[in-house]
Amino acid sequence: MDIIQLVGLGxxxxxxxxxxxxxxxxxxxxxxxxxxxxxxxxxxxxxxxVIAMLQRLADRSGIPGIYLETVLKIIxxxxxxxxxxxxxRDAGQESVAxxxxxxxxxxxxxxxxxxxxxxxxxxxxxxxxxx
Amino acid sequence: xxxxxxxxxxxxGIGIIIAMIHTVLKQMGKEDMAHxxxxxxxxxxxxxxxxxxxxxxxxIKAIFLFQ
Numbered sequence: 001m002d003i004i005q006l007v008g009l010g011x012x013x014x015x016x017x018x019x020x021x022x023x024x025x026x027x028x029x030x031x032x033x034x035x036x037x038x039x040x041x042x043x044x045x046x047x048x049x050v051i052a053m054l055q056r057l058a059d060r061s062g063i064p065g066i067y068l069e070t071v072l073k074i075i076x077x078x079x080x081x082x083x084x085x086x087x088x089r090d091a092g093q094e095s096v097a098x099x100x101x102x103x104x105x106x107x108x109x110x111x112x113x114x115x116x117x118x119x120x121x122x123x124x125x126x127x128x129x130x131x
Numbered sequence: 132x133x134x135x136x137x138x139x140x141x142x143x144g145i146g147i148i149i150a151m152i153h154t155v156l157k158q159m160g161k162e163d164m165a166h167x168x169x170x171x172x173x174x175x176x177x178x179x180x181x182x183x184x185x186x187x188x189x190x191i192k193a194i195f196l197f198q
Binding site for chain 1: 136138139140142143145147150153172173176177179180183184186187188190191192193194195
């Protein structure tokens with residue numbers, strides 16, 4: 001029943017933000033940021049359970065730990081970058097938000113470099129010798 | 132979770148009360164005091180938000196980044 005709580009929280013927060021925005025837009029922005037933080041924090045615990053299960057599966061199937069670790073780091077970067085970009089977009093700074101998203105994409109690309117390297121090595125290994 | 136939902140109502144209440152105090156002080160002709168009140172209220176709320184942000188980032192680091 002957590003979803004009902006979160007949706008109710010979002011609705012109440014939206015009403016409060018609308019009320020405060022008339023008087024003090026700054027506080028309305030902080031309230032929106034706080035609500036977003038709360039929801040993300042509530043979700044982080046749930047995602048932790050899923051990831052613990054993924055880790056157990058990966059351990060059992062003998063996949064090298066570096067792969068799952070990289071994927072998890074990429075998901076974490078996407079999570080943080082998306083959150084930050086949304087908050088900044090709420091504040092009306094569209095350009096800063098898109099820079100944050102670009103930064104997130106670049107970091108994800110950097111994280112993926114070892115995996116891309118492994119893929120290329122594998123493909124080169126499959127090529128016939130002297131072909 | 133260290134901070135519960137009532138913090139949202141706290142922030143909303145702080146915002147409304149600060150707006151009220153701001154209006155009253157402005158009516159009394161104390162513009163600079165009104166701005167200081169707004170600034171202090173903003174800093175208080177910012178502290179709450181930043182503390183929760185710290186919580187979230189630590190949680191994400193613990194879950195996703197293995198640090």
